[in-house]
Amino acid sequence: MTGHDLSDTAELEGDLRDGLRRLLGDHCSAATLAAWCDQGRRTAPELWRELALMGIPGLPVGEEHGGSAGSWALAAAAQEELGRRLAPAPTVSGFAVQAALAAAGTHTDALAALAAGTARAAVAAGRTDDGWIPAPDLVATEHASGWTLDGTVPVVAEAADATLLLAAAGDRLFLVDAAGVRLEPVDALDPTRPLSRAVLTAVDADPVGDPGQAPRLLAAAQRAALVALAADAVGVAAEATDLAVGYARTRRQFGRLIGSFQAVSHRCADMAVAVVSARALVAAAAEALDGPPDADTDIAVALAASDALDTAVAVAAGCIQVHGGIGFTWELPAHRYLRRAKAAQSLIAQPDRLRERAARALLDTAPPTSVAAGSRR
Amino acid sequence: MELGAGTPLEHFRADVRAFVAAHAPGHQVRSGVRSPENAEEYKDLQRWTADLYAAGYLGADWPGEWGGSPGHDPLRGVVVAEEIARARAPMPPSGSSLAANALIGFGTEDQKARHLPPIRSGGHLWCQLFSEPDAGSDLASLRTRAVHDGDGGGWTVNGQKLWTTNGQWARYGYLLARTDPEAPKHKGITAFILDMALPGVTVHPLRELTGTSDFNEVFLDDVRLPADALIGAPGQGWTIANASLAQERNGVGASVVRLQLAVQDLIRDASAVRIDGRPALEHDDVRQQIARLSAEVDACALLARDSTLGHLSGRGTPTDAPMAKLFFSELNLRIAEYALTLLGPAGVLAEGDPDAVAHGRWQDAYLYARAYTIAGGSSEIMRNIIAERGLGLPR
Numbered sequence: 198m199t200g201h202d203l204s205d206t207a208e209l210e211g212d213l214r215d216g217l218r219r220l221l222g223d224h225c226s227a228a229t230l231a232a233w234c235d236q237g238r239r240t241a242p243e244l245w246r247e248l249a250l251m252g253i254p255g256l257p258v259g260e261e262h263g264g265s266a267g268s269w270a271l272a273a274a275a276q277e278e279l280g281r282r283l284a285p286a287p288t289v290s291g292f293a294v295q296a297a298l299a300a301a302g303t304h305t306d307a308l309a310a311l312a313a314g315t316a317r318a319a320v321a322a323g324r325t326d327d328g329w330i331p332a333p334d335l336v337a338t339e340h341a342s343g344w345t346l347d348g349t350v351p352v353v354a355e356a357a358d359a360t361l362l363l364a365a366a367g368d369r370l371f372l373v374d375a376a377g378v379r380l381e382p383v384d385a386l387d388p389t390r391p392l393s394r395a396v397l398t399a400v401d402a403d404p405v406g407d408p409g410q411a412p413r414l415l416a417a418a419q420r421a422a423l424v425a426l427a428a429d430a431v432g433v434a435a436e437a438t439d440l441a442v443g444y445a446r447t448r449r450q451f452g453r454l455i456g457s458f459q460a461v462s463h464r465c466a467d468m469a470v471a472v473v474s475a476r477a478l479v480a481a482a483a484e485a486l487d488g489p490p491d492a493d494t495d496i497a498v499a500l501a502a503s504d505a506l507d508t509a510v511a512v513a514a515g516c517i518q519v520h521g522g523i524g525f526t527w528e529l530p531a532h533r534y535l536r537r538a539k540a541a542q543s544l545i546a547q548p549d550r551l552r553e554r555a556a557r558a559l560l561d562t563a564p565p566t567s568v569a570a571g572s573r574r
Numbered sequence: 575m576e577l578g579a580g581t582p583l584e585h586f587r588a589d590v591r592a593f594v595a596a597h598a599p600g601h602q603v604r605s606g607v608r609s610p611e612n613a614e615e616y617k618d619l620q621r622w623t624a625d626l627y628a629a630g631y632l633g634a635d636w637p638g639e640w641g642g643s644p645g646h647d648p649l650r651g652v653v654v655a656e657e658i659a660r661a662r663a664p665m666p667p668s669g670s671s672l673a674a675n676a677l678i679g680f681g682t683e684d685q686k687a688r689h690l691p692p693i694r695s696g697g698h699l700w701c702q703l704f705s706e707p708d709a710g711s712d713l714a715s716l717r718t719r720a721v722h723d724g725d726g727g728g729w730t731v732n733g734q735k736l737w738t739t740n741g742q743w744a745r746y747g748y749l750l751a752r753t754d755p756e757a758p759k760h761k762g763i764t765a766f767i768l769d770m771a772l773p774g775v776t777v778h779p780l781r782e783l784t785g786t787s788d789f790n791e792v793f794l795d796d797v798r799l800p801a802d803a804l805i806g807a808p809g810q811g812w813t814i815a816n817a818s819l820a821q822e823r824n825g826v827g828a829s830v831v832r833l834q835l836a837v838q839d840l841i842r843d844a845s846a847v848r849i850d851g852r853p854a855l856e857h858d859d860v861r862q863q864i865a866r867l868s869a870e871v872d873a874c875a876l877l878a879r880d881s882t883l884g885h886l887s888g889r890g891t892p893t894d895a896p897m898a899k900l901f902f903s904e905l906n907l908r909i910a911e912y913a914l915t916l917l918g919p920a921g922v923l924a925e926g927d928p929d930a931v932a933h934g935r936w937q938d939a940y941l942y943a944r945a946y947t948i949a950g951g952s953s954e955i956m957r958n959i960i961a962e963r964g965l966g967l968p969r
């Protein structure tokens with residue numbers, strides 16, 4: 198956040214959130230979104246165009262690279278608002294690819310196009326409990342004229358209208374023109390974040406960085422994706438809490454508003470506390486991304502993502518429970534929040550593994566203490 | 575853990591198991607209380623219902639003149655439900671057996687003669703028309719109105735029902751409506767037979783969060799019921815509903831069997847899913863978690879068994895059923911939650927995708943599990959009942 202003092206930042210963030218809420222209120226109302234999902238649509242080009250006009254895709258990138266703010270903190274704030282409205286906009290993956298390209302310091306044209314929103318990128322990597330690895334089935338071949346990629350990546354998120362793929366194959370990362378890739382729809386728990394199967398056959402591929410850099414660049418992409426996904430989860434949880442509270446204030450059973458029953462009101466209070474604490478962790482992680490990466494960055498990202506992803510699931514489930522029977526209907530959007538939250542939980546890295554990673558880092562950096570008598574194993 | 579191990583009931587169980595294997599419809603049912611998904615499944619359900627009655631596995635508790643077996647051991651009903659659940663076969667429609675209970679207990683001879691035989695033959699499927707948009711956990715506040723048309727006349731019904739399982743397939747509805755708005759809320763309710771083909775009855779399938787349609791909304795607009803649609807006496811509806819529901823305890827045992835199957839599925843999938851290159855089942859934390867869930871399923875089975883035996887012996891307490899229901903529904907939810915956690919990165923794939931583990935049925939079970947913590951009295955209501963009636967805490 199160089200160049201802004203605290204009050205400027207708060208004002209910028211407030212303006213950004215207000216503007217986005219207005220935009221999403223028009224383009225992403227509950228009714229619009231329900232129709233979009235139920236028609237089986239996978240892209241929302243108009244919404245994307247409006248977001249690009251607002252500079253949302255380029256928030257993490259500085260103006261010198263064609264971006265709009267150079268602030269992960271603002272990017273996270275924007276993503277929270279997108280999560281609140283379940284916006285079908287491929288920003289999480291776009292932010293991830295921007296982070297990788299920025300860390301590589303190459304492909305400035307692609308970075309500028311992504312920041313401007315004229316390009317959209319997704320990450321084609323292998324998926325494990327701990328996060329992204331090189332796609333196991335993807336083979337990179339070097340020719341005299343350059344590289345090609347062959348193979349299938351079973352699950353690529355937010356690729357439905359991607360123009361670029363960042364592919365992790367072998368010991369390298371590549372940028373690939375998505376036009377040459379067969380992207381097949383995959384049935385997903387959450388229709389608002391569509392998944393695809395990517396099939397590559399002798400596709401031209403442009404290496405990003407040297408082989409030795411690939412793990413660092415993929416880690417940068419994953420950190421950005423996790424922070425964005427966590428911010429999205431905070432938005433999901435915040436809206437689910439608002440829906441639950443709104444219902445508890447108006448629904449009567451047994452002659453009383455159900456919000457007057459402590460079983461309901463305490464659940465709502467717990468949901469609100471969980472949202473506020475997750476939001477704080479995500480803000481800290483986003484700020485860490487704005488600085489140079491170090492061990493503390495990883496801890497902040499892992500803690501924020503594990504907390505926010507779990508919180509969103511618990512809160513979205515609580516929202517359904519508070520609604521009772523009506524929460525079980527397709528018509529009420531509560532299930533869409535649960536779907537978005539649950540799918541996010543297993544999209545990039547499992548929350549328990551992220552917590553384990555943070556715990557390891559915390560314990561490894563803690564000063565050694567004498568071990569009390571006895572150990573478990 | 576099974577009811578009647580080492581007794582004649584065990585032989586009965588073996589017979590039922592063989593019968594179910596030979597006669598149950600081929601389609602495997604999803605988790606939960608579901609409606610037939612198409613006309614073919616509905617026909618299968620009708621035939622299956624008829625087979626179960628014909629074999630004496632359903633309706634044995636009916637009076638002899640209507641096909642029952644006097645001296646019938648009520649535990650046999652529990653065993654039948656358990657074995658149907660174990661085969662993952664469709665449950666016979668509960669609306670039909672509830673209606674049969676009500677007619678046998680409170681109906682006229684004419685009503686029994688008209689309606690019991692087609693229930694036995696599977697020809698007439700019944701739905702239960704109790705819940706309403708504003709009468710869920712608080713069922714006694716239902717507002718559907720039935721107004722008497724005058725001496726010897728029938729009734730005119732207006733209102734809306736919700737959460738009607740099999741409403742789109744049912745020939746008759748077992749309806750609760752308010753006939754006396756001046757009376758205390760439990761006293762002004764009356765039970766009726768509703769011909770679902772009557773003018774003014776509109777059934778809208780309701781799409782649930784699972785994406786499937788298992789319940790319905792039923793709109794009743796100036797529906798004219800004949801005088802003989804009345805079950806029992808006006809104002810007796812709440813008593814009739816409770817009596818017919820109390821007889822339906824067999825589902826508790828079936829629910830426990832479903833949990834046991836879920837744990838088996840969990841073990842199957844934990845052997846297939848790999849974490850860090852090894853089967854998940856080889857990891858200590860996974861073993862611990864599955865063992866813990868399995869132990870809780872055993873505890874749930876014991877609770878359910880004691881609840882059923884207590885009820886049958888008349889020594890039950892008012893909190894037996896709420897405790898079993900709370901324990902079951904929350905445990906069922908945790909098993910599905912853990913299954914999705916265990917699937918890890920594959921958890922995002924849903925039913926329909928060829929790479930989805932167990933055909934994506936865990937995702938469906940996870941979403942459906944919400945119904946159990948809400949329907950039939952939410953977990954919050956169960957806790958209130960346990961606290962107030964069991965622990966004597968003030969309201």
